[in-house]
Amino acid sequence: MKVSITIEDKGLTKRLQRMRKEIDTELAKEISRATADTSRMAKSFAPINFGRLKNAIRSRTKAYTGDIIAGVKYAPYQEFGTGNKVNVPAELKDYAMTFKGKGLRTVNTQAQPYLYPAFFITRSRLKGRINNMLRKITH
Numbered sequence: 001m002k003v004s005i006t007i008e009d010k011g012l013t014k015r016l017q018r019m020r021k022e023i024d025t026e027l028a029k030e031i032s033r034a035t036a037d038t039s040r041m042a043k044s045f046a047p048i049n050f051g052r053l054k055n056a057i058r059s060r061t062k063a064y065t066g067d068i069i070a071g072v073k074y075a076p077y078q079e080f081g082t083g084n085k086v087n088v089p090a091e092l093k094d095y096a097m098t099f100k101g102k103g104l105r106t107v108n109t110q111a112q113p114y115l116y117p118a119f120f121i122t123r124s125r126l127k128g129r130i131n132n133m134l135r136k137i138t139h
Contacts, residue, residue, distance in 0.1 A: 022137050034123075042070070047112045053070065053078060057071075070114075078114070092116060
């Protein structure tokens with residue numbers, strides 16, 4: 001047995017299509033804004049170190065994706081620390097493990113997080129802005 005329900009309301013269909021376009025546009029704007037905010041904040045949190053790290057932080061966006069890149073080799077070690085001074089937030093443990101050394105030498109460098117604190121702050125703000133945007137569009 002099968003029951004089908006179809007809504008053939010052209011007005012509703014057009015309204016939903018307009019809402020979809022508006023949501024797509026606004027969501028892309030919010031992702032771009034959050035990416036720029038995260039990059040700016042990460043630069044302000046980054047340790048000075050002659051400015052190399054700060055100058056290597058950049059961002060890029062494409063549709064619903066925003067990337068923040070810290071383009072120096074030591075960036076993850078600055079973020080998470082090394083040796084017995086590693087400090088990694090629980091939700092980042094798997095990612096941080098990709099930077100684990102081979103144990104050839106012992107270097108204990110204190111973590112100086114800059115990127116993920118910025119990301120966590122911006123992520124929280126982004127969720128709120130997206131919820132507000134959806135409420136505004138759908139009501």
